[in-house]
Amino acid sequence: MSRLAEFRQLEQKLAAQLAELEVMKGSSELKAEIEFETKLRALLEKYGFSLREIINILDPQAGRRAPAAAAPQKATRKAREVKVYKNPHNGELIETKGGNHKLLKQWKAEYGAEEVESWLGK
Structure with missing residues (x-):
């Protein structure tokens, strides 16, 4: 593929992503989530708590549970033959x-x- 064709293809992808971004910016769901996050962070800062501390308050067992994807089980080797x-x-x-x-x-x-x-x- 020539550099010019590659450039044009990337330019089209960028334009499509920019259009999708504009659609998301107008979404009321996104605006509500941003507003919630902003208010939550302000509240955490006001009372001097971190997000991790809040999670421990709401779910004390959360820190003790190991996420399944984060800790894959160690594969055991096949025993060598005699x-x-x-x-x-x-x-x-x-x-x-x-x-x-x-x-x-x-x-x-x-x-x-x-x-x-x-x-x-x-």
Whole structure:
């Protein structure tokens, strides 16, 4: 898309948004909400309260409830499978969930990682 076409498209979107904004400015619902918010903030300031304090007065449990969207549950990892290696040279068995096993490391150093992985039982 050329820069000129992109400019014109953005200009049209802006004009549409400005028109929508003008319609909202004339809305009696919006005017009522703005008036309410202004009076509420003035009242809070007059008595020295914050919005959070008012919420705690009206609903003391609000602070203790965790919003569902704010605290997603932690996903648990799938448990690692037990792998069984059998050394064909001496018949030793190793059962491990990871590669940090002392004897398994020795085997890999001695015979090579590829060969030791081929000893993995199915």
